[in-house]
Every structure is written in structure tokens, then in C-alpha cells.
Amino acid sequence: MTGDAAVLEELSQSYRRFAQAEAHGVSAVYEDLALFIGDSPELLGFIATFPDERRQPNLFLAAVRHLAGVPASGDGLVRVVRERPQDLRRIMxxxxxxxxxxxRCATLLPLLARLPQPLALVEVGASAGLCLLPDRYGYDYGDVSLRPELPSGTMPPEFPCKVGGNTPLPMALPRVVWRRGLDLNPLDPGSQSDVAWLQTLVWPGQEERAERLQAAVTVARQDPPKVQRGDLFVDLDKIIEAAPDEATLVVFHSAVLAYIGEEERREAFAEKMMNASAVWISNESPRVFPRIAAQAPPSPTEGSFLLSIDGQPVAWTGPHGQSLDWFA
Ligand SMILES: C[S@@+](CC[C@H](N)C(=O)[O-])C[C@H]1O[C@@H](n2cnc3c(N)ncnc32)[C@H](O)[C@@H]1O
Known part of the structure; x- marks a missing residue:
């Protein structure tokens, strides 16, 4: 197999894997399109012209959707690539x-609510900072529901979260007196185009998630959390130093450390957080910190995230905050 053929074969496999392991049962349209791409030398050839880190199914499918809506079929997808390759390239x-x-705030809440209040929150890898507002959303845990008091006329989203038996459900929302995000590329909840991109990243077939995202954006726009541009390996210390002394400082992250390819760098971050003067909450794939995952029981569902506090695993969580299986 030549170098090029090997690249196309690897890409094809990654699109098939995405269809079968990720989109299956969640988004039928994305599953069909990803399988089509996996079999199309023309589409794989186009995708292969991008740098490695820009070839993922999630990015390509979102870029197509952002440009032209969700194609009804593989042929429709080919048409977008043939007719608007430069526009697509620009977005990708x-x-x-x-x-x-x-x-995901629904899965963080049981930990946040149990800490001495009030809280100062720092989120690394905050994107638009929507997870920095756990005190401004509603939650439905089945037996317990919580709702914030917001200025009249604002309807907070209510996040349903299926919980396992011994989950210590929060009885009140946390009291947050300070919050700060850090991201390589902060998005602005006030920007139409950033919000349109965030909406595009929610897969077709998940319209309820998209509606709740929009409601969270409306809440954020009233008093946007500050998310500063920077790298978690370089700029976190300064943010920690800026936090007020009179609140419990919490540094948290969800679906972020998987972006750091090298395990030694992730371990170095974990080491740093274990020695920091802050509570450290991690909500990540179990592959991110294998040493923490080794202390957890087997995951009930493929694709669950592992929730831990100061290096101690406490629960398996749905990757979109939809469930919480407490085992600590
Ligand atoms: C999948 S998003 C998750 C956003 C948010 N934590 C959530 O759960 O909704 C991951 C974010 O991490 C950011 N990120 C990745 N590597 C980073 C780094 N080294 N420093 C800061 N942010 C980073 C990305 O820019 C992206 O916005």
C-alpha cells in the first residue's frame, strides 16, 4: 500500500468507527453519512488534504452542516464538496x-454543592464558558429538582440527569461568587456566529440538547462569564492567584484533557492539580487519567466519563451530562 493509500485507508476506518461506535443510536443521519464517507475515495481524498488534527468526522460533518445544512444523502454531501470546496476549507x-x-453541570453539581460555600470557579478548556454557570440552571434528578432564581422573564434550561441509587443529590444550588474560564480559543456567547457554530456541533437528532443549549446561551448573555485566552499548561497559575481568598477555589474541566495527546503531559497536569491550593474536579474519558481510572469499578456504559475529585474517582457520568452513576 502506498503512503497515500494507507492514509485514505486509515481515514476510512476512522469514519467507519465514528459511524458505528459514536453516531450509531444517537444520530442516524451522521451514522449514514459517515459510512458513506468511509466508502468514498473522493470525499476521503478531500478530507486528506487537511492537517491531521482537522480530519475528524465531527469537524468535517459540522463544517458541511454550518455551510449548507445537513445533507439528505451521501450524494448531497458530495455536491457540497464539489460546489463549495473553498468555503468548506475555510470553515475547517x-x-x-x-x-x-x-x-455537564448536572454531573458536577453533587460535588460542587457539598463543598464549603461560597465557591470561586475556574474552568480550564471552558469554550464559551457555559459550564461556569452551574448556579443559574435548573436540574431534574428524578426525586430532586432544583431551579435558580433569575431575573423575571428568563427561562433557565432544565437539565434532566438519570441518577444511580446512592448519588448524593444536591439539596440546593451552589453559591458562586467568582468565576473564570481559560481556553485556547474562547467562544463568545454574545456572538451570533460563535453560537451558530456551537449549535452546529450538536448532532442532528439531538434537538432537545440544542434547545437547552440555546436557553443556556440566553442565561449567559445576561451576565457572561469571563473566559480568557490561554493554555492550561501556561496560564492557569495566574488565574488561581487572582481568585478571592474568602471562597472555596475549585478548578474543574470536562472533555478537555483528551485534547492533550501525550499521557506524560496529562499526568504532569494531574500532579500539579494534586498539589494546588484548590479543589480539583475532573470529568473526562477514563483514558485521560489511567491511574485514576484504575481505582474505579468497571464503567456501566461504553463512552462514559469518569468524575473525580482530587484524584479520587466518584462516579461514571454520561458524556453529555445525561446520567450519573455514583460508586464512591
Ligand atoms: C470539547 S470542549 C469542552 C468545553 C467545556 N469544558 C464543556 O464541557 O462543555 C474542549 C475545550 O478545551 C479547549 N482546550 C483544549 N486544549 C486546551 C489547552 N491546552 N488549554 C486551554 N484550553 C484547551 C478547547 O479549545 C475547547 O474549547
């Missing part, structure tokens, strides 16, 4: 997959 080179899922 400019944008990144930085889904901001505020529903």
Missing part, C-alpha cells in the same frame, strides 16, 4: 470542535 481551517455542553 478556522473552526475547531469545541462543543460546550452546559448539561
Amino acid at each position: 481551517l478556522k473552526r475547531t470542535t469545541q462543543t460546550n455542553e452546559p448539561a
Whole structure:
């Protein structure tokens, strides 16, 4: 197999894997389109012209959708690539997959609510900062529902979260007196085009998620959380220093450390957080910190995230905040 053929074969496999392991059962349209791409030398050839980190199914499908809506079929997808290759290229080179899922606050809340209040929150990899507002959303845990008091006329989203038996459900929302985000590429909830991109990253077939995202954006626009541009390996210390002394400082992240390819760098970050003067909450794929995952029981569902506090695993969580299986 020549170098080029090997690249196309690898790409084809990654699109098939995405169809079968990720889109299957979640987004039928994306599953069909990804399988079509996996079999199309023309589409794989186009995608292969991008740098490695810009070839992922999530980015390509979102860019097509952002430009031309969701194609009804593989042939429709080919038409977009043939007719508007430069527009597509521009989006794929400019944008990144930085889904901001505020529903993940539902899985962080049991930990946040148990800490001494009030809280100062720092989120690394915050995207548009929507997870920095856990006190401004509503939650439905089945037996317990919580709603914030917001200025009249604002309807907060309500995040449903299916919880396992011994989950310590929060009885009140946390009291947050300070919040700050850090991201390589912060998105602005006040910008139409950034919000349109965030909406595009929610897969077709997940319209309820998209509606709740829009409601969270409306809440954020009233008093946007500050998200500063920077790298979590370089700029976190300064933010920690700026936090007020009279609140419990919490540094948290969800779906971020998987962006750091090298395990040694992720371990170095974990080490740093274990020694920091802050509570450290991590909500990530179990592959991110294998040493923490080794202390957890087997995951109930493929694709779950592992929630931990100061290096201690406490629960398996739905990757979009939809469930919480407490085991600590
Ligand atoms: C998938 S998004 C998750 C956003 C948010 N945490 C959530 O759960 O909705 C991951 C974010 O991490 C950011 N990111 C990746 N590597 C980073 C780094 N080294 N420093 C700061 N931010 C980073 C990306 O830009 C992106 O916005």
C-alpha cells in the first residue's frame, strides 16, 4: 500500500468507527453519512488534504452542516464538496470542535454543592464558558429538582440527569461568587456566529440538547462569564492567584484533557492539580487519567466519563451530562 493509500485507508476506518461506535443510536443521519464517507475515495481524498488534527468526522460533518445544512444523502454531501470546496476549507481551517455542553453541570453539581460555600470557579478548556454557570440552571434528578432564581422573564434550561441509587443529590444550588474560564480559543456567547457554530456541533437528532443549549446561551448573555485566552499548561497559575481568598477555589474541566495527546503531559497536569491550593474536579474519558481510572469499578456504559475529585474517582457520568452513576 502506498503512503497515500494507507492514509485514505486509515481515514476510512476512522469514519467507519465514528459511524458505528459514536453516531450509531444517537444520530442516524451522521451514522449514514459517515459510512458513506468511509466508502468514498473522493470525499476521503478531500478530507486528506487537511492537517491531521482537522480530519475528524465531527469537524468535517459540522463544517458541511454550518455551510449548507445537513445533507439528505451521501450524494448531497458530495455536491457540497464539489460546489463549495473553498468555503468548506475555510470553515475547517478556522473552526475547531469545541462543543460546550452546559448539561455537564448536572454531573458536577453533587460535588460542587457539598463543598464549603461560597465557591470561586475556574474552568480550564471552558469554550464559551457555559459550564461556569452551574448556579443559574435548573436540574431534574428524578426525586430532586432544583431551579435558580433569575431575573423575571428568563427561562433557565432544565437539565434532566438519570441518577444511580446512592448519588448524593444536591439539596440546593451552589453559591458562586467568582468565576473564570481559560481556553485556547474562547467562544463568545454574545456572538451570533460563535453560537451558530456551537449549535452546529450538536448532532442532528439531538434537538432537545440544542434547545437547552440555546436557553443556556440566553442565561449567559445576561451576565457572561469571563473566559480568557490561554493554555492550561501556561496560564492557569495566574488565574488561581487572582481568585478571592474568602471562597472555596475549585478548578474543574470536562472533555478537555483528551485534547492533550501525550499521557506524560496529562499526568504532569494531574500532579500539579494534586498539589494546588484548590479543589480539583475532573470529568473526562477514563483514558485521560489511567491511574485514576484504575481505582474505579468497571464503567456501566461504553463512552462514559469518569468524575473525580482530587484524584479520587466518584462516579461514571454520561458524556453529555445525561446520567450519573455514583460508586464512591
Ligand atoms: C470539547 S470542549 C469542552 C468545553 C467545556 N469544558 C464543556 O464541557 O462543555 C474542549 C475545550 O478545551 C479547549 N482546550 C483544549 N486544549 C486546551 C489547552 N491546552 N488549554 C486551554 N484550553 C484547551 C478547547 O479549545 C475547547 O474549547
